Amino acid sequence: MTIDPTQLADTIRAHEAAQGQPVSRLGYFCAPFRPTSGPLSDKVIKVYRGLPDAAALDRLAAAHDDYVAALRQTGVPLPETDFRLLPLDGRPIPVIVQAALPESALMRPRMQAEDRESTLAMMQAAGQVIARFWNAADQIPARIGFHPSIRNFAVLDGEAIFYDTFPPLIHYSRQEMGRMLLLFSDKRLMRLIGPLMRRRVTGIQDEWYSAPETLVGLVGSACRLRPEYEQDYLNWGRDFATREMPRWADEAIAGMQQAPRLPGYWTSFRKLLGLQGEPNL
Structure with a gap:
């Protein structure tokens, strides 16, 4: 570029x-x-x-x-x-x-607005990217993570495109990444108060370094956005884990027996960060 x-x-x-x-x-x-x-x-x-x-x-x-x-x-x-x-x-x-990607392709507003079949097709597109990443991540000789939340995808012509590359989830240790979450926070309050809750702030990243938890996180986000399709998304997630991510299927399926929930401390951090909209990680 x-x-x-x-x-x-x-x-x-x-x-x-x-x-x-x-x-x-x-x-x-x-x-x-x-x-x-x-x-x-x-x-x-x-x-x-x-x-x-x-x-x-x-x-x-x-x-x-x-x-x-x-x-x-x-x-x-x-x-x-x-x-x-x-x-x-x-x-x-x-x-x-x-x-720039077309605003009309952003996955989060599309998930909120479109019908059951369309949202399941977007879940499949995003899931394929998640599975592709984790099934190939062994090729990377470094600690590496992935944050494939619904808000970090666009779906264009049936393909999910990921666009969130910060912070770069490679090379940094767990403790170093925890410090980065505080150092680069856009909210001064988080930078001031966050160090008092360093263990919990550090824990935010754990989902990003876990293959089954990234899939469970995607399904949980979808369930929160469209609760009327909750069972459809859970069924999709369990089937997808079995077919596309067999190495992690047991753990992923265990996390999708019911709609995954955000931990309470994360919703508290959202308030400190001043984030708008429904919780969607």
Whole structure:
């Protein structure tokens, strides 16, 4: 992806001045936006908090490059994605630029609006990406995770496309990733209070590093979005685990005997993070 860094910096400053066109308020680390005009109007831009530690930022950039490469290697469809440390106001800031997907393809609003057959077809498309990733993840010689929630997919022409690459779930230890969840939180309150609950904050990531739990999490999200189809989604999930993820089927099926629920501490964190909309992880 060829992007003029001056144009990118100017676009970000203009957005900060005018608040542009946010495309998401559900993000944990930033609110992505798509410029309404200009050379980057076909891109989604994600601006994250900077850090005073230059070595940590360099490590983050390298990890992101490795994570995108690993996702592609394991067969996860991604839009064109570019990570850079952009000098803004005299300091490097992590910025991700992605090719924009049609808003009409975003899985979460589609799951809320469409009928049973269509939502089950989207679940199948997303499930295939989850299974493809985990069945190939042994190829990656590093600790690697995946966060395939409904809000992180678009479904276009029957294919699920994943678009959430931050934080890069590769190389970092469990404790390091727990610290990242606090360091890069967009909410000051979370950065202040979060360290007092470090064990629970650290535990948020555990689902992302577990093959059966990522599938159970997808089904739980669907059940919360469309409770009238709860049994259909549970039946789909149990059957899918047996067919497509046999190594983890027993554990996944055990988690889908009834609609999976979010743990209470996570809904509390959502309030601290100021996230909008129904809980959907």
